[in-house]
Amino acid sequence: MAKQLPLNAMHVAAGARFGAFAGYDMPITYPLGVMKEHLHTRAEAGLFDISHMSHIEITGPESPDLVSRACPYHAVQQQQGTGRYTYMLNQQGGMIDDLIVSRLGPERFLVVANGACADKDLAHLVALAGDFNARVQHIPRVFLALQGPKSAMVLARLIPASGGLTFMQVMELDDGTFLSRSGYTGEDGFEIGLSPEIAEDFAKALLQDPHVEWIGLGARDSLRIEAGLPLYGQDMDEKTDPVLAGLLWAIPKELRGGGDYIGASALAEIATRGVSHKPVGLKPDGKAPVRGGALLFAGEAPDSPQIGIVTSGGFGPSCGHPVAMGRVIQSATLAGNQIYADVRGRRLACTIHKLPFVPRNYYRGD
Amino acid sequence: MASTFYTEDHEWVRVDGNEAVVGITNHAQEQLGDLVFVELPEAGRKVARGEAMIVVESVKAASDVYAPVDGEILAVNDALEGSPGLVNEAAEGDGWLVRMKLDDATQLETLLDEAAYAALVG
Incomplete structure (x- = not known):
C-alpha cells in the first residue's frame, strides 16, 4: 500500500493524476498536462511536491567526520550555508545513492536523499554513526521545489531573504524551514523543506501567484533529461561506479586516488584502470x-x-x-x-x- | 448505419458494414496524457484480436493498442505522423488510428456497447 504525501488532499483538489513512485502515491500530472507543465516551468514558475525525498540530519562534534567517511569529499572544509552534490559509495565503489549534503552549522549537516533510497540510506548512516560522536536522524518534512525563471520573484514575496542565495547556497529560517537555491530542472529555482504543520498554507500562498502552477513527476522527468541530469535507479545504481556514471567531477581531485571514505580503494582502482x-x-x-x-x-x-x-x-x-x-x-x-x-x-x-x-x-x- | 463498440482495453470500434474505424477512447487519452508519437501498422497487415497493432507514446511512456477483432488494416490515419496530439484533441473523431476490414462480424457481439463502457470507466 503506497503512502500518501502530507499534502495529498491538495493534489487531489488540484485534479492530479497519481502514480506509485518511491513507495508514495505521487502526482504524475495535473489537468494542464505534462507538455504544458514542462513548458510552464521553463517559462514561469512550477511548483513540485517532492516530499518523497528524505531529509536526514547529522549532528554532533564528529558530524563532519561522519559525512567525510560516507561521502567522498572534505566535509570538514565545507562552508556553512552551502550545499554540495555528492553520493555514498559501497566498498566496491558502486553508488548507494546520490545526495545533496548541506552544511547548516559547525556540527550540523542535512542530507537530502532519493525517496526510493530513504530507508537504506538512513540505515547506512545510522550504522556509521556508531563509529563517531554524531547523531543521525530522519526529519519529517514537506519538500517543495519552485522552479523556473519567475521562481526568485515569486518566492521573494514570501521569503524576502531568499534573493540573497545563489546556486547551491542554503539557509534556514527562524521557523526551521530549510531553503536551498537548487533543483532538478536546469532552471533557476529553490527547494524548500517545511514542517508539515505550515506546509499547506505555504503552498497555498505560492499558488496564489498567477505565475505558479503545480507540476507533476512526469514533467519533472522530461525537464531533468533535457537538462542532462541523471536519475538514481535509472542512470546509475549500486552496480554503477561514479567513473562509469560520469560523476567523478563531484569528487575532489586529491580524493580520486584514495582517501578515508568508504569505497576509496575500489574507486582509485577503477579510476586508474579506466572504464x-x-x-x-x-x-x-x-x-x-x-x-x-x-x-x-x-x-x-x-x-x-x-x-x-x-x-x-x-x-x-x-x-x-x-x-x-x-x-x-x-x-x-x-x-x-x-x-x-x-x-x-x-x-x-x-x-x-x-x-x-x-x-x-x-x-x-x- | 454505423454503430460504435468499445473494448475493455479502451478502444472504440465504429462499424460500417464489414469495415471499422478504430481509435482509443477519450478516457484512454486522458489517462495517457500528451501523445508525442503514434506507431501505426502498414496497410495490408493481418491482425488477430488482442494482438498489439499500434504503439502510442506519451511524453512518459509507450503503450500498446490492441486489435479489437480479427481483420486486415485497410488504412491508417496519416495525419498523426505530424500531429500525434490529434488523439488528445479528438480521440473519438479526427484522432482515429486505423480503418480495418472485419474477418468475422460476429466477434463484435462480445464487445461493449456505449453504456457498458461508460459503466466500466465510471
Whole structure:
C-alpha cells in the first residue's frame, strides 16, 4: 500500500493524476498536462511536491567526520550555508545513492536523499554513526521545489531573504524551514523543506501567484533529461561506479586516488584502470522516443555490434524532439556520431548529442 | 448505419458494414496524457484480436493498442505522423488510428456497447 504525501488532499483538489513512485502515491500530472507543465516551468514558475525525498540530519562534534567517511569529499572544509552534490559509495565503489549534503552549522549537516533510497540510506548512516560522536536522524518534512525563471520573484514575496542565495547556497529560517537555491530542472529555482504543520498554507500562498502552477513527476522527468541530469535507479545504481556514471567531477581531485571514505580503494582502482563506457546524450533522428533499457548498436544491420544502452529517454517538450541519455563505448562518444537504438525490433538512428539539451539557467549571482 | 463498440482495453470500434474505424477512447487519452508519437501498422497487415497493432507514446511512456477483432488494416490515419496530439484533441473523431476490414462480424457481439463502457470507466 503506497503512502500518501502530507499534502495529498491538495493534489487531489488540484485534479492530479497519481502514480506509485518511491513507495508514495505521487502526482504524475495535473489537468494542464505534462507538455504544458514542462513548458510552464521553463517559462514561469512550477511548483513540485517532492516530499518523497528524505531529509536526514547529522549532528554532533564528529558530524563532519561522519559525512567525510560516507561521502567522498572534505566535509570538514565545507562552508556553512552551502550545499554540495555528492553520493555514498559501497566498498566496491558502486553508488548507494546520490545526495545533496548541506552544511547548516559547525556540527550540523542535512542530507537530502532519493525517496526510493530513504530507508537504506538512513540505515547506512545510522550504522556509521556508531563509529563517531554524531547523531543521525530522519526529519519529517514537506519538500517543495519552485522552479523556473519567475521562481526568485515569486518566492521573494514570501521569503524576502531568499534573493540573497545563489546556486547551491542554503539557509534556514527562524521557523526551521530549510531553503536551498537548487533543483532538478536546469532552471533557476529553490527547494524548500517545511514542517508539515505550515506546509499547506505555504503552498497555498505560492499558488496564489498567477505565475505558479503545480507540476507533476512526469514533467519533472522530461525537464531533468533535457537538462542532462541523471536519475538514481535509472542512470546509475549500486552496480554503477561514479567513473562509469560520469560523476567523478563531484569528487575532489586529491580524493580520486584514495582517501578515508568508504569505497576509496575500489574507486582509485577503477579510476586508474579506466572504464569501457561513457555517458552521452542521444538525439533520436526520428520522432519516436527512445526509452531507458533500449540497446544501442554501431550500425543498422542486425549483426552490427552492440555498443551501449539507453539509461533514460523520452520526449523533450522544450526541444520539440525525443531526448535520451545512455552509455556507449569510449570510441563512439564523439558528438555528431550516428548510432542506432533498438526499439521494438527496429533500428532507429540516433545522434550523439552533448549534454545538456537545453542551457542550464542557474543563478550564480549578478 | 454505423454503430460504435468499445473494448475493455479502451478502444472504440465504429462499424460500417464489414469495415471499422478504430481509435482509443477519450478516457484512454486522458489517462495517457500528451501523445508525442503514434506507431501505426502498414496497410495490408493481418491482425488477430488482442494482438498489439499500434504503439502510442506519451511524453512518459509507450503503450500498446490492441486489435479489437480479427481483420486486415485497410488504412491508417496519416495525419498523426505530424500531429500525434490529434488523439488528445479528438480521440473519438479526427484522432482515429486505423480503418480495418472485419474477418468475422460476429466477434463484435462480445464487445461493449456505449453504456457498458461508460459503466466500466465510471
